[in-house]
Amino acid sequence: MVQAPMAREQLFALRxxxxxxxxxPVPAMAAARQEALAERGGRDREKPRLPLGVTMLDEALEGGxxxxxLSEIRSSCLRDATASAGFAxxxxxxxxxxxxxxxxxxxxxxxxxxxxxxxVPYALGLKDFGLDPQRFLHAAPRKLDEALWLAxxxxxxxxxAVTLLEVKGNPAHFGLTESRRLSLRARxxxxxxxxxxxxxxxxxxxxxxxxxxxxxxxxxxxxxxxxMLDGSIGHPVFRLTLEKSRNPAPLSLxxxxxxxxxxxxxxxxxEYARPPLKRTAHPGSRLSASLNRPDRPQEMGxxxxxxxxx
Amino acid sequence: MRLTALDxxxxxxxxxxxxxxxxxxxxxxxxDVVEEDPAADRRLLDGIxxxxxxxxxLVALDGRDGLFLDITGCTHLFGGEKALLQDVLSRLxxxxxxxxxxxxxxxxxxxGIARFGNGDVIADEEMELVLSPLPVAALRLEEETVAALQKxxxxxxxxxxxxxxxxxxxxxxxxxxxxxxxxxxxxxxxVSPRRPVASLSAERRLAEPVQAEEDILHLTGQIALSLKxxxxxxxxxxxxFELVLFRVDGRVFRxxxxxxxxLRDPRRIAxxxxxxxxxxxxxxDAGYGFEILRLNVTRHEAFDAAQEDFAGDRQKNVxxxxxxxxxxARLGEDCLQSFHLCESHVPERAVIAAPAxxxxxxxxxxxxxxVSWSRGExxxxxxxxPEAVEVSLAEVPEGPxxxxxxxxxxHRVSRSEGPERLxxxxxxxxxxxxxxxxxxxxxDTGHRFWIYREGLYGxxxxxxxxxxxIFA
Numbered sequence: 001m002v003q004a005p006m007a008r009e010q011l012f013a014l015r016x017x018x019x020x021x022x023x024x025p026v027p028a029m030a031a032a033r034q035e036a037l038a039e040r041g042g043r044d045r046e047k048p049r050l051p052l053g054v055t056m057l058d059e060a061l062e063g064g065x066x067x068x069x070l071s072e073i074r075s076s077c078l079r080d081a082t083a084s085a086g087f088a089x090x091x092x093x094x095x096x097x098x099x100x101x102x103x104x105x106x107x108x109x110x111x112x113x114x115x116x117x118x119x120v121p122y123a124l125g126l127k128d129f130g131l132d133p134q135r136f137l138h139a140a141p142r143k144l145d146e147a148l149w150l151a152x153x154x155x156x157x158x159x160x161a162v163t164l165l166e167v168k169g170n171p172a173h174f175g176l177t178e179s180r181r182l183s184l185r186a187r188x189x190x191x192x193x194x195x196x197x198x199x200x201x202x203x204x205x206x207x208x209x210x211x212x213x214x215x216x217x218x219x220x221x222x223x224x225x226x227x228m229l230d231g232s233i234g235h236p237v238f239r240l241t242l243e244k245s246r247n248p249a250p251l252s253l254x255x256x257x258x259x260x261x262x263x264x265x266x267x268x269x270x271e272y273a274r275p276p277l278k279r280t281a282h283p284g285s286r287l288s289a290s291l292n293r294p295d296r297p298q299e300m301g302x303x304x305x306x307x308x309x310x
Numbered sequence: 311m312r313l314t315a316l317d318x319x320x321x322x323x324x325x326x327x328x329x330x331x332x333x334x335x336x337x338x339x340x341x342d343v344v345e346e347d348p349a350a351d352r353r354l355l356d357g358i359x360x361x362x363x364x365x366x367x368l369v370a371l372d373g374r375d376g377l378f379l380d381i382t383g384c385t386h387l388f389g390g391e392k393a394l395l396q397d398v399l400s401r402l403x404x405x406x407x408x409x410x411x412x413x414x415x416x417x418x419x420x421x422g423i424a425r426f427g428n429g430d431v432i433a434d435e436e437m438e439l440v441l442s443p444l445p446v447a448a449l450r451l452e453e454e455t456v457a458a459l460q461k462x463x464x465x466x467x468x469x470x471x472x473x474x475x476x477x478x479x480x481x482x483x484x485x486x487x488x489x490x491x492x493x494x495x496x497x498x499x500x501v502s503p504r505r506p507v508a509s510l511s512a513e514r515r516l517a518e519p520v521q522a523e524e525d526i527l528h529l530t531g532q533i534a535l536s537l538k539x540x541x542x543x544x545x546x547x548x549x550x551f552e553l554v555l556f557r558v559d560g561r562v563f564r565x566x567x568x569x570x571x572x573l574r575d576p577r578r579i580a581x582x583x584x585x586x587x588x589x590x591x592x593x594x595d596a597g598y599g600f601e602i603l604r605l606n607v608t609r610h611e612a613f614d615a616a617q618e619d620f621a622g623d624r625q626k627n628v629x630x631x632x633x634x635x636x637x638x639a640r641l642g643e644d645c646l647q648s649f650h651l652c653e654s655h656v657p658e659r660a661v662i663a664a665p666a667x668x669x670x671x672x673x674x675x676x677x678x679x680x681v682s683w684s685r686g687e688x689x690x691x692x693x694x695x696p697e698a699v700e701v702s703l704a705e706v707p708e709g710p711x712x713x714x715x716x717x718x719x720x721h722r723v724s725r726s727e728g729p730e731r732l733x734x735x736x737x738x739x740x741x742x743x744x745x746x747x748x749x750x751x752x753x754d755t756g757h758r759f760w761i762y763r764e765g766l767y768g769x770x771x772x773x774x775x776x777x778x779x780i781f782a
Contacts, residue, residue: 079719079757080757082689082690082691082757082780082781082782083756083757083782085690085691085782086690086781086782087782089690089782090782105630118691118780119689119691119692119693119694119779119780120691120692120694121690121691121692122657122661122688122689122690122691122692122779123649123650123651123660123661124651124657124660124661124688125687125688125689125690125691125692125779125781126649126690127688128687128688129690129782133649133651133661134648134649136648136649137634137646137647137648137666138646138647138648138649138663139637139645139646139647140644140645140647141641141645142641146641146645149640150637150641153633153636153637154633157629157630157632157633158629159629159630159632159633160630214756215755215756215757215758216756217724217725217752217756218725218752218756218758231725231726232725232727233725233726233727233750233752233758236758236781236782237756238782239756257782
């Protein structure tokens with residue numbers, strides 16, 4: 001009977017540990033203890049976050065992108081791979097800016113197929129994008145398990161401001177278990193890890209947040225007298241969708257990246273640059289009505305207004 | 311077809327070298343003739359030479375069937391010269407190799423005695439005495455010289471030693487006297503080892519062979535610990551290491567590992583090999599175990615001892631170097647690369663990717679002065695080889711395309727910037743290389759590309775368009 005309280009104590013400690021690892025709210029008793037600790041010891045228990053400087057997004061992210069865990073950035077097709085890579089690198093530039101001593105490099109773990117399809121990171125381009133090519137390491141593993149090992153080792157070594165792991169599609173060997181493992185490693189090491197899923201589907205994973213990145217027409221260059229240079233291609237712009245977060249409704253917004261100031265700005269979609277309406281390849285009625293079979297189901301509802309003519 | 315080598319049984323029935331096979335078959339119909347395979351003989355000799363590394367790092371190959379071992383300073387480890395010679399010969403005999411050997415202070419004398427005399431340890435004062443009764447062939451001479459000497463009745467080396475030198479040199483050339491002097495130890499003869507000699511080396515001989523990887527790593531750590539003091543004395547740290555594993559049955563494995571910074575810490579050296587052994591796991595067949603482990607430092611550099619500071623900045627460098635070493639040991643040097651900017655305006659030459667393990671310690675690498683000139687924005691991802699793009703309609707003479715087809719997809723250009731003309735480097739590409747006109751292009755879906763035109767409209771050959779990169 002004497003041992004029972006001891007065992008209970010251990011059990012609670014273990015539960016607390018698990019809750020802390022999983023980032024869930026800790027059980028009530030432990031929470032109370034932590035609050036007391038927080039009052040005494042300040043905000044050291046709070047998870048480090050990276051604010052993006054855009055209020056709407058930061059609120060949805062509960063303060064920003066976690067600096068001690070896994071976040072996923074996804075592109076829906078390989079054509080958009082550079083846009084998603086650009087967003088990930090912009091985040092990395094911010095993380096590097098915030099990292100201590102500003103001397104920590106970035107590790108890019110490339111995927112072989114994606115590199116063949118969309119090119120390899122280019123040092124001068126990185127420089128133009130607001131990153132220091134001297135502090136950028138590029139790893140090209142041959143297989144996925146090597147890439148995963150690299151990511152784990154890099155996060156554990158603590159030598160990198162951020163580790164980017166590029167994955168093509170939804171490989172079978174990279175499922176929930178592996179992403180959970182990576183996420184736990186990142187959390188234990190207190191280092192950010194960005195998973196860059198190129199041309200992949202949405203998939204259940206252990207990440208706290210998942211962004212879908214699509215390209216958007218670039219901003220217009222500003223002349224020194226603050227007038228716009230018509231027809232110019234300025235700072236890159238991303239169409240960002242926050243697919244996974246605590247907030248159930250996906251948030252969609254357009255962000256402009258300023259490489260010189262290393263800062264995000266919310267951008268409005270310019271009127272002239274709106275993507276054209278999705279045109280079908282063969283305009284006109286699809287099929288003639290059949291003669292001797294039941295008609296195809298009629299469309300529900302009724303037309304309220306036609307598309308704008310111009 | 312002629313006989314090139316014989317075993318003892320064949321010699322006993324009176325067969326000779328250079329005998330025709332048909333003649334030999336006539337003497338002994340049951341003769342088993344195997345075709346000669348010089349490459350396999352060579353591999354065997356290489357294997358034995360590898361095995362001989364256990365006695366000395368200076369092992370040299372000699373012709374098709376001989377080995378020179380420079381045992382200067384090694385004999386006391388094996389209980390003297392005589393014991394060493396017996397150890398070599400008895401071990402080789404147990405492996406099924408019929409070997410003969412001799413120890414003397416001149417390689418030429420050892421060669422002659424091992425082949426023509428009774429192999430033994432020859433003291434310096436009895437060199438002439440031992441050499442005199444040997445046939446002249448023991449001097450490593452060409453066959454014609456030997457035949458000519460024998461015709462003259464100079465059958466033994468002793469006849470040559472006391473003969474006047476000038477007529478000998480005039481008749482047979484300086485080579486004969488050189489060989490004679492070398493056999494007598496009057497002329498220095500260098501033995502060129504087959505492997506570069508490690509600058510530092512330590513080994514552990516085991517009574518009980520080890521097989522398990524953990525044991526090997528543990529021992530490696532211990533050997534590294536014994537190397538640490540020698541490294542400290544030199545003020546150096548190792549950049550390249552080699553772990554030599556001698557298997558019980560005579561096979562020798564060599565596992566090399568590099569480090570991005572000079573290393574001294576035994577734990578980090580052992581950690582290098584733990585990754586390396588993971589990588590070579592399948593090639594390393596422990597068999598019945600390894601009996602000797604040797605750790606060589608093949609390259610070392612000055613080690614600048616730095617004190618830990620409170621900010622932990624050095625700790626960060628150490629962890630980065632440790633990471634680079636681990637990855638390079640496990641996945642190869644080329645897996646992890648860093649970029650360096652060069653003085654070139656041709657996009658693909660402006661950046662060089664080099665293995666991180668080589669560039670990490672050298673610091674910043676080349677200076678980035680190459681990008682001081684004003685240039686347009688560069689894409690985030692560059693194709694190593696530009697891809698052809700189909701352009702049907704472009705502004706003439708040198709405007710951007712209206713639309714283009716790349717990878718079977720039609721892209722309509724909504725905005726463009728350019729051209730930025732980059733002439734190729736005539737000192738590399740030759741004077742005929744055409745300039746490239748680069749355009750930044752945005753299509754109507756917001757994708758941004760970097761495409762260029764090679765050649766000009768209205769000239770022959772007609773211009774071609776290429777996709778070279780993609781902007782974020």
